[in-house]
Amino acid sequence: MSKLGKKTLEIAITQIGVEEIPRNSNAGPAVEKYLKSVGLGKGYAWCMAFMYWCTKEASLQLGIENPLFKTAGVLAMYNKKKDLVVTDPQPGDIFIMDFGKGQGHTGIVEKVDKNIIYTIEGNTNNDGSREGYGVFKRQRKTNTIKAFLRL
Template sequence: MSPLNSLSLKIAQSQNGVQEIPKNSNAGPAVESYLKSVGLGKGYAWCMAFVYWSVKEAAKQLNTTSPLVKTAGVLRQWNEVNPKLKVTKNPIVGDIFIMDYGKGQGHTGFVVEVLSNGNLKTIEGNTNDEGSREGYEVCYRTRKPSQIKGYIRIQ
Protein backbone atom coordinates (compact mmCIF):
# COMPACT_ATOMS: atom_id res chain seq x y z
CA MET A 1 0.00 0.00 0.00
CA SER A 2 1.35 3.43 -0.92
CA PRO A 3 2.06 5.98 1.84
CA LEU A 4 -0.77 8.19 0.48
CA ASN A 5 -3.17 5.26 0.48
CA SER A 6 -2.20 4.16 3.98
CA LEU A 7 -2.48 7.64 5.48
CA SER A 8 -5.80 8.31 3.67
CA LEU A 9 -7.28 5.18 5.24
CA LYS A 10 -5.91 6.12 8.69
CA ILE A 11 -7.45 9.60 8.41
CA ALA A 12 -10.79 8.16 7.28
CA GLN A 13 -10.80 5.77 10.24
CA SER A 14 -10.05 8.67 12.62
CA GLN A 15 -13.47 10.06 11.65
CA ASN A 16 -15.41 6.97 12.81
CA GLY A 17 -18.49 8.08 14.73
CA VAL A 18 -18.70 11.59 13.25
CA GLN A 19 -22.38 12.44 12.78
CA GLU A 20 -24.44 15.05 11.01
CA ILE A 21 -25.73 17.84 13.24
CA PRO A 22 -28.70 17.64 13.28
CA LYS A 23 -29.13 14.05 12.13
CA ASN A 24 -30.29 13.58 8.52
CA SER A 25 -29.36 17.17 7.56
CA ASN A 26 -26.15 16.66 5.54
CA ALA A 27 -24.71 19.36 7.82
CA GLY A 28 -22.55 19.81 10.90
CA PRO A 29 -18.96 21.01 11.35
CA ALA A 30 -17.15 17.87 10.12
CA VAL A 31 -19.63 17.11 7.33
CA GLU A 32 -19.37 20.70 6.12
CA SER A 33 -15.54 20.36 6.07
CA TYR A 34 -15.85 17.28 3.85
CA LEU A 35 -18.26 19.10 1.53
CA LYS A 36 -16.12 22.26 1.47
CA SER A 37 -13.15 20.17 0.27
CA VAL A 38 -15.06 19.56 -2.99
CA GLY A 39 -16.43 23.10 -3.23
CA LEU A 40 -19.91 22.53 -1.78
CA GLY A 41 -21.84 23.91 1.16
CA LYS A 42 -24.03 21.98 3.56
CA GLY A 43 -27.00 19.95 2.44
CA TYR A 44 -25.43 17.61 -0.12
CA ALA A 45 -24.82 13.86 -0.02
CA TRP A 46 -21.26 13.55 1.26
CA CYS A 47 -19.85 10.01 0.98
CA MET A 48 -17.53 10.95 -1.91
CA ALA A 49 -16.66 14.26 -0.28
CA PHE A 50 -15.59 12.26 2.80
CA VAL A 51 -13.30 10.05 0.69
CA TYR A 52 -11.92 13.06 -1.20
CA TRP A 53 -11.32 14.97 2.06
CA SER A 54 -9.49 11.99 3.60
CA VAL A 55 -7.16 11.68 0.59
CA LYS A 56 -6.66 15.46 0.38
CA GLU A 57 -5.74 15.66 4.08
CA ALA A 58 -3.27 12.78 3.66
CA ALA A 59 -1.76 14.39 0.56
CA LYS A 60 -1.34 17.67 2.45
CA GLN A 61 0.52 15.88 5.29
CA LEU A 62 2.76 14.09 2.75
CA ASN A 63 3.38 17.29 0.78
CA THR A 64 1.88 15.91 -2.41
CA THR A 65 -1.37 16.31 -4.34
CA SER A 66 -4.53 14.23 -4.33
CA PRO A 67 -4.94 12.08 -7.45
CA LEU A 68 -8.73 12.10 -7.08
CA VAL A 69 -11.15 14.25 -9.09
CA LYS A 70 -12.44 17.10 -6.91
CA THR A 71 -16.07 16.01 -6.80
CA ALA A 72 -18.85 14.84 -4.51
CA GLY A 73 -20.10 12.62 -7.33
CA VAL A 74 -19.30 8.93 -6.80
CA LEU A 75 -19.91 7.96 -10.41
CA ARG A 76 -18.06 11.01 -11.71
CA GLN A 77 -15.05 9.89 -9.68
CA TRP A 78 -15.36 6.43 -11.25
CA ASN A 79 -15.95 7.66 -14.80
CA GLU A 80 -13.18 10.28 -14.75
CA VAL A 81 -10.62 8.34 -12.72
CA ASN A 82 -7.07 9.64 -13.00
CA PRO A 83 -4.94 7.38 -15.25
CA LYS A 84 -2.33 7.30 -12.43
CA LEU A 85 -4.79 5.29 -10.34
CA LYS A 86 -5.51 1.61 -10.75
CA VAL A 87 -9.08 0.44 -11.35
CA THR A 88 -9.64 -3.16 -10.29
CA LYS A 89 -12.26 -5.77 -9.46
CA ASN A 90 -10.03 -7.42 -6.81
CA PRO A 91 -10.05 -5.39 -3.58
CA ILE A 92 -7.24 -4.94 -1.11
CA VAL A 93 -7.06 -2.88 2.07
CA GLY A 94 -7.13 0.84 1.31
CA ASP A 95 -9.02 0.62 -1.98
CA ILE A 96 -11.88 3.03 -2.59
CA PHE A 97 -15.00 1.01 -3.40
CA ILE A 98 -17.63 2.26 -5.83
CA MET A 99 -21.29 1.24 -5.72
CA ASP A 100 -23.71 2.11 -8.54
CA TYR A 101 -27.43 2.19 -7.72
CA GLY A 102 -28.42 3.39 -11.20
CA LYS A 103 -29.91 6.73 -12.25
CA GLY A 104 -26.65 8.49 -11.35
CA GLN A 105 -26.74 7.44 -7.70
CA GLY A 106 -23.77 5.78 -6.03
CA HIS A 107 -22.00 5.23 -2.75
CA THR A 108 -18.35 4.94 -1.74
CA GLY A 109 -15.88 4.46 1.08
CA PHE A 110 -12.63 2.68 1.89
CA VAL A 111 -11.93 -1.05 2.19
CA VAL A 112 -10.59 -1.66 5.71
CA GLU A 113 -10.33 -5.45 5.55
CA VAL A 114 -11.10 -8.30 3.17
CA LEU A 115 -12.80 -10.85 5.44
CA SER A 116 -12.23 -14.61 5.26
CA ASN A 117 -15.74 -15.11 3.81
CA GLY A 118 -14.93 -12.69 0.98
CA ASN A 119 -17.02 -9.83 2.36
CA LEU A 120 -15.48 -6.43 3.00
CA LYS A 121 -15.17 -4.39 6.17
CA THR A 122 -15.39 -0.74 5.12
CA ILE A 123 -15.31 2.77 6.56
CA GLU A 124 -17.86 5.08 4.93
CA GLY A 125 -19.31 8.52 5.29
CA ASN A 126 -23.00 9.40 4.89
CA THR A 127 -24.15 5.95 5.97
CA ASN A 128 -25.57 4.35 9.12
CA ASP A 129 -25.83 0.97 10.80
CA GLU A 130 -28.63 0.01 8.42
CA GLY A 131 -26.30 0.57 5.45
CA SER A 132 -28.08 3.50 3.86
CA ARG A 133 -26.36 5.49 1.12
CA GLU A 134 -28.01 8.55 2.69
CA GLY A 135 -27.23 8.01 6.34
CA TYR A 136 -26.01 10.46 8.95
CA GLU A 137 -22.58 9.26 10.10
CA VAL A 138 -19.13 7.88 9.42
CA CYS A 139 -19.04 4.24 10.45
CA TYR A 140 -17.74 0.78 9.70
CA ARG A 141 -19.92 -1.44 7.53
CA THR A 142 -19.75 -4.90 6.00
CA ARG A 143 -20.33 -5.06 2.26
CA LYS A 144 -20.67 -7.96 -0.15
CA PRO A 145 -18.42 -7.78 -3.22
CA SER A 146 -21.51 -8.41 -5.39
CA GLN A 147 -22.74 -4.93 -4.35
CA ILE A 148 -19.57 -3.26 -5.66
CA LYS A 149 -19.04 -1.94 -9.19
CA GLY A 150 -15.25 -1.77 -8.76
CA TYR A 151 -12.37 -0.35 -6.79
CA ILE A 152 -9.99 2.58 -7.21
CA ARG A 153 -6.49 2.00 -5.86
CA ILE A 154 -4.14 4.85 -5.01
CA GLN A 155 -0.68 3.68 -6.11
Protein backbone atom coordinates in the same frame (compact mmCIF):
# COMPACT_ATOMS: atom_id res chain seq x y z
CA MET B 1 -1.21 -1.00 0.15
CA SER B 2 0.19 2.28 -1.16
CA LYS B 3 1.49 4.93 1.23
CA LEU B 4 -1.40 7.18 0.22
CA GLY B 5 -3.97 4.40 0.69
CA LYS B 6 -2.55 3.63 4.14
CA LYS B 7 -2.56 7.29 5.25
CA THR B 8 -6.06 7.88 3.80
CA LEU B 9 -7.35 4.87 5.74
CA GLU B 10 -5.68 6.12 8.94
CA ILE B 11 -7.41 9.49 8.53
CA ALA B 12 -10.79 7.88 7.75
CA ILE B 13 -10.51 5.83 10.96
CA THR B 14 -10.12 9.05 12.99
CA GLN B 15 -13.49 10.23 11.67
CA ILE B 16 -15.54 7.20 12.82
CA GLY B 17 -18.42 8.43 14.91
CA VAL B 18 -18.74 11.85 13.22
CA GLU B 19 -22.43 12.63 12.73
CA GLU B 20 -24.52 15.22 10.96
CA ILE B 21 -25.96 17.97 13.13
CA PRO B 22 -28.89 17.65 13.12
CA ARG B 23 -29.18 14.04 11.93
CA ASN B 24 -30.33 13.53 8.33
CA SER B 25 -29.49 17.13 7.38
CA ASN B 26 -26.24 16.70 5.38
CA ALA B 27 -24.91 19.47 7.66
CA GLY B 28 -22.81 20.03 10.78
CA PRO B 29 -19.22 21.23 11.26
CA ALA B 30 -17.42 18.05 10.12
CA VAL B 31 -19.81 17.30 7.24
CA GLU B 32 -19.52 20.88 5.99
CA LYS B 33 -15.69 20.57 6.15
CA TYR B 34 -15.90 17.49 3.87
CA LEU B 35 -18.30 19.24 1.47
CA LYS B 36 -16.18 22.41 1.42
CA SER B 37 -13.18 20.33 0.27
CA VAL B 38 -15.04 19.72 -3.01
CA GLY B 39 -16.45 23.24 -3.28
CA LEU B 40 -19.95 22.62 -1.89
CA GLY B 41 -21.94 23.99 1.03
CA LYS B 42 -24.16 22.07 3.43
CA GLY B 43 -27.09 19.99 2.27
CA TYR B 44 -25.44 17.67 -0.26
CA ALA B 45 -24.84 13.93 -0.07
CA TRP B 46 -21.28 13.65 1.22
CA CYS B 47 -19.86 10.12 1.02
CA MET B 48 -17.50 11.03 -1.86
CA ALA B 49 -16.70 14.43 -0.33
CA PHE B 50 -15.65 12.50 2.79
CA MET B 51 -13.34 10.27 0.74
CA TYR B 52 -11.95 13.27 -1.15
CA TRP B 53 -11.28 15.11 2.14
CA CYS B 54 -9.55 12.08 3.71
CA THR B 55 -7.36 11.63 0.62
CA LYS B 56 -6.61 15.36 0.43
CA GLU B 57 -5.51 15.40 4.08
CA ALA B 58 -3.38 12.29 3.54
CA SER B 59 -1.79 13.84 0.42
CA LEU B 60 -0.93 17.01 2.34
CA GLN B 61 0.64 15.01 5.18
CA LEU B 62 2.71 12.97 2.72
CA GLY B 63 3.61 15.97 0.54
CA ILE B 64 2.21 14.39 -2.62
CA GLU B 65 -0.50 15.30 -5.10
CA ASN B 66 -4.05 14.10 -4.46
CA PRO B 67 -4.85 11.78 -7.40
CA LEU B 68 -8.62 12.14 -6.97
CA PHE B 69 -10.88 14.40 -9.04
CA LYS B 70 -12.47 17.19 -6.95
CA THR B 71 -16.11 16.07 -6.83
CA ALA B 72 -18.84 14.88 -4.47
CA GLY B 73 -20.16 12.63 -7.23
CA VAL B 74 -19.35 8.94 -6.76
CA LEU B 75 -19.96 7.99 -10.38
CA ALA B 76 -18.30 11.19 -11.62
CA MET B 77 -15.18 10.10 -9.70
CA TYR B 78 -15.36 6.62 -11.21
CA ASN B 79 -15.77 8.02 -14.74
CA LYS B 80 -12.90 10.54 -14.35
CA LYS B 81 -10.45 8.17 -12.62
CA LYS B 82 -10.66 4.96 -14.64
CA ASP B 83 -6.84 4.86 -14.49
CA LEU B 84 -7.14 4.02 -10.77
CA VAL B 85 -9.64 1.14 -11.22
CA VAL B 86 -8.65 -2.31 -9.94
CA THR B 87 -10.71 -5.48 -9.49
CA ASP B 88 -8.91 -7.11 -6.54
CA PRO B 89 -9.72 -5.08 -3.40
CA GLN B 90 -7.12 -4.41 -0.76
CA PRO B 91 -7.03 -2.15 2.30
CA GLY B 92 -6.76 1.51 1.35
CA ASP B 93 -8.83 1.14 -1.85
CA ILE B 94 -11.90 3.31 -2.39
CA PHE B 95 -14.97 1.28 -3.37
CA ILE B 96 -17.60 2.47 -5.85
CA MET B 97 -21.23 1.34 -5.74
CA ASP B 98 -23.75 2.13 -8.51
CA PHE B 99 -27.47 2.09 -7.68
CA GLY B 100 -28.57 3.34 -11.12
CA LYS B 101 -30.08 6.70 -12.09
CA GLY B 102 -26.80 8.42 -11.23
CA GLN B 103 -26.89 7.33 -7.59
CA GLY B 104 -23.79 5.85 -6.00
CA HIS B 105 -22.07 5.29 -2.69
CA THR B 106 -18.45 5.02 -1.61
CA GLY B 107 -16.05 4.47 1.25
CA ILE B 108 -12.63 3.01 1.95
CA VAL B 109 -11.66 -0.63 2.41
CA GLU B 110 -10.21 -1.43 5.82
CA LYS B 111 -9.95 -5.21 5.47
CA VAL B 112 -10.79 -7.94 2.93
CA ASP B 113 -12.01 -11.42 3.89
CA LYS B 114 -12.83 -13.55 0.83
CA ASN B 115 -15.98 -11.95 -0.67
CA ILE B 116 -16.55 -9.47 2.18
CA ILE B 117 -14.96 -6.05 2.52
CA TYR B 118 -14.85 -4.23 5.84
CA THR B 119 -15.17 -0.51 5.21
CA ILE B 120 -15.30 2.97 6.66
CA GLU B 121 -17.98 5.09 5.02
CA GLY B 122 -19.32 8.60 5.34
CA ASN B 123 -23.02 9.47 4.95
CA THR B 124 -24.20 6.03 6.01
CA ASN B 125 -25.83 4.51 9.11
CA ASN B 126 -25.99 1.23 10.99
CA ASP B 127 -28.19 -0.23 8.22
CA GLY B 128 -25.63 0.63 5.51
CA SER B 129 -27.76 3.26 3.80
CA ARG B 130 -26.26 5.41 1.04
CA GLU B 131 -28.02 8.40 2.66
CA GLY B 132 -27.26 8.07 6.35
CA TYR B 133 -26.07 10.55 8.96
CA GLY B 134 -22.52 9.64 9.97
CA VAL B 135 -19.18 7.93 9.52
CA PHE B 136 -19.46 4.23 10.34
CA LYS B 137 -17.66 0.91 9.91
CA ARG B 138 -19.63 -1.35 7.55
CA GLN B 139 -19.37 -4.72 5.80
CA ARG B 140 -20.22 -5.19 2.13
CA LYS B 141 -20.19 -8.15 -0.24
CA THR B 142 -17.75 -7.62 -3.08
CA ASN B 143 -20.41 -8.58 -5.64
CA THR B 144 -22.30 -5.36 -4.74
CA ILE B 145 -19.30 -3.22 -5.72
CA LYS B 146 -18.90 -1.74 -9.21
CA ALA B 147 -15.17 -1.01 -8.90
CA PHE B 148 -12.30 -0.19 -6.58
CA LEU B 149 -9.99 2.79 -6.97
CA ARG B 150 -6.41 2.23 -5.84
CA LEU B 151 -4.71 5.33 -4.49
